Amino acid sequence: MDTDVLVVGAGPTGLMLANQLARRGVRARIIDRHAGPALESRALGVQARTLEIYSHFGIVQQALDLGKRATGANIWVQERRAARVPLGDIGRDLSPYPFLLILGQEDNERLLGDALRNQGMAVEWNAPPAFRTAAASCSAMRHTSTVPWARKA
Numbered sequence: 001m002d003t004d005v006l007v008v009g010a011g012p013t014g015l016m017l018a019n020q021l022a023r024r025g026v027r028a029r030i031i032d033r034h035a036g037p038a039l040e041s042r043a044l045g046v047q048a049r050t051l052e053i054y055s056h057f058g059i060v061q062q063a064l065d066l067g068k069r070a071t072g073a074n075i076w077v078q079e080r081r082a083a084r085v086p087l088g089d090i091g092r093d094l095s096p097y098p099f100l101l102i103l104g105q106e107d108n109e110r111l112l113g114d115a116l117r118n119q120g121m122a123v124e125w126n127a128p129p130a131f132r133t134a135a136a137s138c139s140a141m142r143h144t145s146t147v148p149w150a151r152k153a
């Protein structure tokens, strides 16, 4: 595999990393063992700092258009509302996006994937699993690294 950087996994972490690398002119290959993005419902809340980073990627407006600003959270105990936590503009004076945006993980992954494609990179789906376990990963690095590996007593 010919690449300077291999990003294993095209979840939010891998997609964010690949975009950050691309912005700095580092071309990476990004592989994932799955056939495509996750389809089930996962994380929902996008924090202000993430939106600030999205503005660097040029995708913040799409995220704002797709998502919904959270006004508050209700806590239910035994079928009764026990508390309400107002959220509103929780980051007032701290961020240009002073709120929690409700936008599903699958939409976030799609936007990050689009941003990657705009920079000429794309996820390689159906890749053979890289480094199946942490132990296998260490073992592979040991074989390719010239750094001596000390064994703990």
Ligand SMILES: Cc1cc2nc3c(=O)[nH]c(=O)nc-3n(C[C@H](O)[C@H](O)[C@H](O)COP(=O)(O)OP(=O)(O)OC[C@H]3O[C@@H](n4cnc5c(N)ncnc54)[C@H](O)[C@@H]3O)c2cc1C
Binding pocket: 008, 009, 010, 011, 012, 013, 014, 031, 032, 033, 034, 040, 041, 042, 043, 044, 045, 105, 127, 128, 129, 130, 131, 132
């Ligand atoms: C059902 C569910 C509900 C959730 N709800 C919430 C929520 O409400 N709020 C919240 O904050 N978080 C929630 N989470 C957690 C959130 O989804 C994770 O924090 C987030 O997905 C982590 O992103 P990630 O990129 O680090 O990992 P992942 O999204 O797990 O992505 C890792 C990717 O790497 C790939 N991969 C892994 N190993 C290899 C390998 N060896 N070779 C090739 N590819 C590989 C996988 O196929 C996967 O696509 C939920 C998770 C699940 C499963």
